[in-house]
Amino acid sequence: KAGVTQTPRYLIKTRGQQVTLSCSPISGHRSVSWYQQTPGQGLQFLFEYFSETQRNKGNFPGRFSGRQFSNSRSEMNVSTLELGDSALYLCASSLGDRGPLMNTEAFFGQGTRLTVV
């Protein structure tokens, strides 16, 4: 069973540019969450998508956006990049079931390392 795949692994962008990151979840998983990881700040929640709809959103500015396609693949976009956006961006997929299991295990991708110069 293939794991969560994120592309690209590394990106270098200039301030003011925009960037799109991609995440392919485990087959059968319908929930994809995105996190920003920086030293000392841990994993900060960006947003979660389930069945092509944004179900939850963290406290990030509107420059951060995302979407999910019918095959559950997800993309996140950051516009007007700032130096402070340099981070490891992780996505995690899970079943996302609303049934009795409620929360289920989240599997992380390897991440995309974004450097803004």
Added chain:
Amino acid sequence: GENVEQHPSTLSVQEGDSAVIKCTYSDSASNYFPWYKQELGKRPQLIIDIRSNVGEKKDQRIAVTLNKTAKHFSLHITETQPEDSAVYFCAAGLPYGGSQGNLIFGKGTKLSVKP
């Protein structure tokens, strides 16, 4: 919204000793508490989790305890080994549809096990 505090931020132990990492959460509606281990340059991986209807769970050298009244949960690693060295993250999960994401993480604990 949910907030998770994790302590300590760094922990150094001798091989064979025990390590304890503690987390507190703010939203009493949280019902799922996983722990993730992240080795240097690798993705976070689940090592153990506990749900709100259980007070304690053990898996070999790793155990997690949950005190719902006090809203805190802890990770216990016994007989530590050098390969336990990593950053450990606790998280709290609200039922789906809550006002925040399904997992809110603490800031992590860097565990170093000295041979």
